[in-house]
Amino acid sequence: MRQRQKTKVKRFTITQRVLHLLLMVFFLILGSTGLARLYFQTSWGKGIASFYGGYERSFQIHKIVGILLLCCFLVHALYLVFKMLRKNRGSSLFGPESLLPHPRDFKEFFQHVAWFFHVSSPPSFGRWSYWEKFDYWAVFWGIPILGITGLLLAYPIAASRFIPGWGLNVALWIHRIEAILAMALVFIIHFFIAHLRPHKFLMDLAIFEGSVELEEARRERSDWVKSLEKTGKLDFLLTPETSSRLRAFYYLFGYIAMALGIYLVIGALANSKSVIW
Numbered sequence: 302m303r304q305r306q307k308t309k310v311k312r313f314t315i316t317q318r319v320l321h322l323l324l325m326v327f328f329l330i331l332g333s334t335g336l337a338r339l340y341f342q343t344s345w346g347k348g349i350a351s352f353y354g355g356y357e358r359s360f361q362i363h364k365i366v367g368i369l370l371l372c373c374f375l376v377h378a379l380y381l382v383f384k385m386l387r388k389n390r391g392s393s394l395f396g397p398e399s400l401l402p403h404p405r406d407f408k409e410f411f412q413h414v415a416w417f418f419h420v421s422s423p424p425s426f427g428r429w430s431y432w433e434k435f436d437y438w439a440v441f442w443g444i445p446i447l448g449i450t451g452l453l454l455a456y457p458i459a460a461s462r463f464i465p466g467w468g469l470n471v472a473l474w475i476h477r478i479e480a481i482l483a484m485a486l487v488f489i490i491h492f493f494i495a496h497l498r499p500h501k502f503l504m505d506l507a508i509f510e511g512s513v514e515l516e517e518a519r520r521e522r523s524d525w526v527k528s529l530e531k532t533g534k535l536d537f538l539l540t541p542e543t544s545s546r547l548r549a550f551y552y553l554f555g556y557i558a559m560a561l562g563i564y565l566v567i568g569a570l571a572n573s574k575s576v577i578w
Contacts, residue, residue: 307539450476488562
């Protein structure tokens, strides 16, 4: 059997892909069960709640999945520590492959905006673009906020031993506002930037396949590819094309997730006037 030509370069490890998959699934469940409870006085909210077995069952599922998401966050944090310990700490945190904000991100942002208006050439990104870093850190600090406030609300009697009653009301509003911001970011901004841009349509499969076309990486992330070539790592990261069946499954799964997210956004906006806050 002829060996398939390696035309792609690996961007994500299997660990990163699995954690992202769990984040997707958990986020959709938490978003839908949370909205089912918030909108329960509407027929739309009752319909979502009935899918999960009713109002109380939605709460139980919301609580369990929320705890699972916090566990995934802790696993991810340990994964980051492990990665830093394996490498030189300074180069891991502040090197070109770091997800920490860097002055060049602001330069790339303004150059990108100028390119939109045809007054500049497109920026040359490294492994991570400025919007990918923004997406990452929005989720990174959002999960602890949602998790801590969620635990206080899930176990109010235990929480009342440490905070006054009005603190639970504050936690409720922080939880709601952060959840709304998170859903708006993921279901609108992230979906569009990651998948619906003209040169990514039908979908950017990088997080599913774990790799991108080498020529595409040369165009969009030339600094990253040049760094890999300079260090001799590129040959080790080259990988063959994903099978057509697997790609079809990724498209199907990805668009189902996107459809569910957009459905939640549209339903929440359409029924917002009926919610008793």
